[in-house]
Amino acid sequence: MITDSISVPREDRLSAIRTSKLFWPLAALALLLSFNLITDPSFFAIEYKNGVFFGSLIDILNRAAPVALLALGMTLVIATGGIDLSVGSIMAIAGATSAWLISHEVVNSLWLILAISLGVSLLAGLWNGLLVTALGIQPIIATLILMVAGRGIAQLITNGQVLTFSHEGFEMIGGGAFLGLPLSISIVICSYALALLLLRKTALGLFIESIGSNPIASHYTGIRSNLVKFSVYGVCGVAAGLAGLILTSDIQGADANNVGLWSELDAILAVVIGGTALTGGRFSLSTTLVGVVILQTLTTTILTHGLPVQYTLIVKSAVVIIVMLLMSAEFRHQMKSLFQRGQRSE
Amino acid sequence: MSDVEILAVTGLSKSFPGVKALNDVSLSLREGEVHALMGGNGAGKSTLIKCLTGFYSSDSGKVFLAGKDISSLKPDQIQTCGISTVHQEVNLIPTLSVAENIFLGRQPKIRGRIDWKTMNSKARAVLARLNLDIDVTQMLSSYSIAIQQMVAIARGVDMSARVLILDEPTSSLDLKEVEQLFSVMRRLTAEGTAIVFVTHFLDQVYAISNRISVLRNGHYIGTYEKADLPQNALISKMLGKTISDKTDSSTKKQSQDQDEKEVYLTASGIGKSGYIEPIDLKVHQGEVIGLAGLLGSGRSEIAKLLFGVVQPDTGRLYVQGTEQLFSSPRKAIQQGLAFCPEDRKKEGLIGELSVKENIILALQAKRGWYRALTGVQQEKIAKDFIKSLKIVTSDLNKPVKELSGGNQQKVVLARWLASAPSFLILDEPTRGVDIGAHQEIVRIIKGLSKQGLAIMVIASELEEVVDISDRVIVLKDRKQIKELSGDEISEANVLSSIAEGAL
Numbered sequence A: 001m002i003t004d005s006i007s008v009p010r011e012d013r014l015s016a017i018r019t020s021k022l023f024w025p026l027a028a029l030a031l032l033l034s035f036n037l038i039t040d041p042s043f044f045a046i047e048y049k050n051g052v053f054f055g056s057l058i059d060i061l062n063r064a065a066p067v068a069l070l071a072l073g074m075t076l077v078i079a080t081g082g083i084d085l086s087v088g089s090i091m092a093i094a095g096a097t098s099a100w101l102i103s104h105e106v107v108n109s110l111w112l113i114l115a116i117s118l119g120v121s122l123l124a125g126l127w128n129g130l131l132v133t134a135l136g137i138q139p140i141i142a143t144l145i146l147m148v149a150g151r152g153i154a155q156l157i158t159n160g161q162v163l164t165f166s167h168e169g170f171e172m173i174g175g176g177a178f179l180g181l182p183l184s185i186s187i188v189i190c191s192y193a194l195a196l197l198l199l200r201k202t203a204l205g206l207f208i209e210s211i212g213s214n215p216i217a218s219h220y221t222g223i224r225s226n227l228v229k230f231s232v233y234g235v236c237g238v239a240a241g242l243a244g245l246i247l248t249s250d251i252q253g254a255d256a257n258n259v260g261l262w263s264e265l266d267a268i269l270a271v272v273i274g275g276t277a278l279t280g281g282r283f284s285l286s287t288t289l290v291g292v293v294i295l296q297t298l299t300t301t302i303l304t305h306g307l308p309v310q311y312t313l314i315v316k317s318a319v320v321i322i323v324m325l326l327m328s329a330e331f332r333h334q335m336k337s338l339f340q341r342g343q344r345s346e
Numbered sequence B: 001m002s003d004v005e006i007l008a009v010t011g012l013s014k015s016f017p018g019v020k021a022l023n024d025v026s027l028s029l030r031e032g033e034v035h036a037l038m039g040g041n042g043a044g045k046s047t048l049i050k051c052l053t054g055f056y057s058s059d060s061g062k063v064f065l066a067g068k069d070i071s072s073l074k075p076d077q078i079q080t081c082g083i084s085t086v087h088q089e090v091n092l093i094p095t096l097s098v099a100e101n102i103f104l105g106r107q108p109k110i111r112g113r114i115d116w117k118t119m120n121s122k123a124r125a126v127l128a129r130l131n132l133d134i135d136v137t138q139m140l141s142s143y144s145i146a147i148q149q150m151v152a153i154a155r156g157v158d159m160s161a162r163v164l165i166l167d168e169p170t171s172s173l174d175l176k177e178v179e180q181l182f183s184v185m186r187r188l189t190a191e192g193t194a195i196v197f198v199t200h201f202l203d204q205v206y207a208i209s210n211r212i213s214v215l216r217n218g219h220y221i222g223t224y225e226k227a228d229l230p231q232n233a234l235i236s237k238m239l240g241k242t243i244s245d246k247t248d249s250s251t252k253k254q255s256q257d258q259d260e261k262e263v264y265l266t267a268s269g270i271g272k273s274g275y276i277e278p279i280d281l282k283v284h285q286g287e288v289i290g291l292a293g294l295l296g297s298g299r300s301e302i303a304k305l306l307f308g309v310v311q312p313d314t315g316r317l318y319v320q321g322t323e324q325l326f327s328s329p330r331k332a333i334q335q336g337l338a339f340c341p342e343d344r345k346k347e348g349l350i351g352e353l354s355v356k357e358n359i360i361l362a363l364q365a366k367r368g369w370y371r372a373l374t375g376v377q378q379e380k381i382a383k384d385f386i387k388s389l390k391i392v393t394s395d396l397n398k399p400v401k402e403l404s405g406g407n408q409q410k411v412v413l414a415r416w417l418a419s420a421p422s423f424l425i426l427d428e429p430t431r432g433v434d435i436g437a438h439q440e441i442v443r444i445i446k447g448l449s450k451q452g453l454a455i456m457v458i459a460s461e462l463e464e465v466v467d468i469s470d471r472v473i474v475l476k477d478r479k480q481i482k483e484l485s486g487d488e489i490s491e492a493n494v495l496s497s498i499a500e501g502a503l
């Protein structure tokens, strides 16, 4: 009896931790990192040279930045019950726009370049929103349109070539450093902080989850579903544009054919690994961020262990399957009962 | 009824995080009996049913069907053994036709393909047993929640062999449908089928059941012969305390001073062809208007028209003298309306969100996204309603879909009460709510109308409509046929107006 009353709360607390959304993604990340620690102790080494930090971990975060931005917008879109396939193309559009502005010397001010490129991305995102809300087109189809057309538009802007340029200020976005860390990391942190503030200090986050969980009931409750969805696609567009600018600035050129190619899939994967259901409803930006880091760590791990790049995709999908299985309550339940049956038969 | 035991449950326990839903429950069911399973909201009735039909795996305890241990079987295996269940939440597939739903998983086939003709005609025959004549090729979701409930019952009845379990099958049915269901139940028991019947309507329990088992807070209280358990005793066993007899009728307000009350909303000739015939309506502040009529008479349709869910194609609507056009519920809410819909799963609950978030949602939407209620404010509002409506939940941050059916209903009701409306439309506000909370809700409605709120109530329970209304509008075949007020309001008068309307 006494042991009972002690063990029950602890059971409860343990299971509360285990069912917490952050648990499985973080566990997967920890596993990946410890694998690296064992096979390559230098993985965790961080050097400080000329006021800048270097190391695999920093590299992972830096490379993860564009997908982190995409996944931010994607989380919100998915939470409303939608999906955005066009983010890769919006990256290309934003990159092409900025490269065109610089190389044709249309404007020179960094802020104007940013404002115009992000403005174009916003329009692209709102276009998706318009198709989804006003015309009622299924999100997957509506954004497929821009996914295909968007890359075409970007190619038109760059004339089908890799448009290279040099602009001192603009190069800082993908290549600069702040507090000894790549600037892109700060951009990601600021974007997530801003989003969290906006979503959780206002009722926007609640409305988004409500719409994704039950659109009909939300309509009855007086939530402006269409306006919320429209804005969320806009935000997703801007976030994608920012990701595109980071990559474009990093290579000092706009490659309309390849920038952000297939990265919408990485973004969706990160969201799903982070535990936000594709059916919409509850979302969590922090777990999405963990999902992004898992994906990039995986890619980096494969590369640093000398595995051919071709394996990346296969290993990635295997890890995704494992994380998803672990997150599924049904699967855990079945494993548990399988385990118990095994015990009983012993 | 024989004395042969067909189903036995022994020592069943089931816990969810934070709640022990069933605590060492035992139950015995005899061939050919109607066994009422009673208990307040959240007592564990549905959980018990889900455990013994294999939907939940119980933590401990066994279930025997005719002596055979079926505790570890899967739901479909248990169904094949001869237990068919109609769950509290209609769990059919909304996008399939009525006939497909009735024969889901057991479609008649010829040469490996579905035999649509046979299936449709059989479905019609099955529904005819319940006196229901509808187009079985239509999508299930195109019908009202009551019809969907009838379809679910028809499916259960058609499959039942040895045991039929009905979890609140009558919660949105009218008198006539209930009678029909009872006659089918009597026929089944005569053939030896044992029936488990869950309801919160005491008169239905006493009309049909042989024995009564009571659960309270997950504990098994006992099983009684109906004759040995008078209503009052049953109530005190269910709630753990006695409650005062029916609300005293002195609270019934005089409707003479109606002319002095200010008109809040006027509908003149608003209607929509094929949906509801044009109606005229004046709603006064501090007045409760009841809508009475049979299933499909157009009660919910009026509510949806007023609330902007559906737009009228004729007529005008005035709120406090100014003409309004509600193109969406949002517009109506901003003019002070609130509408607690009948279909709580589809139109009410936001399943994944917490109890707290569900309660404050309409108020928050009314305030706008940028004026967020603080955590403290949210908690206070939620706690107040959890207390006043007796919502049973282990935690106010629990996802609302994990609450028992009756408690979910109270959450939806709380949302609209919390939105501080001037005109409150309630469509079946007490659906699935236990007697204790039922009285409390009626009391709250009366209290609100005293404070000057205009209220419109739709309830299939005629007694309830008559009890709380100052005015009753009788509907038939989607037409307004009569208006009763003051002393004219009685169950007999409502029924006779409906009957006369037929002429």
Ligand SMILES: Nc1ncnc2c1ncn2[C@@H]1O[C@H](COP(=O)(O)OP(=O)(O)OP(=O)(O)O)[C@@H](O)[C@H]1O
Pocket (backbone or CB within 6 Å): B016, B017, B019, B020, B021, B039, B040, B041, B042, B043, B044, B045, B046, B047, B048, B088, B392, B393, B394, B401, B402, B403, B404, B405, B406, B407, B432, B434
């Ligand atoms: N899936 C679930 N997860 C967590 N808690 C649950 C779940 N299902 C039921 N419960 C809890 O178990 C208790 C019993 O619920 P149950 O649905 O069995 O009540 P009930 O007797 O059917 O009530 P009602 O009359 O309202 O339908 C409630 O406290 C409920 O919150």
Ligand SMILES: [Mg+2]
Pocket (backbone or CB within 6 Å): B045, B046, B047, B088, B167, B404, B405, B406
């Ligand atoms: Mg129940």
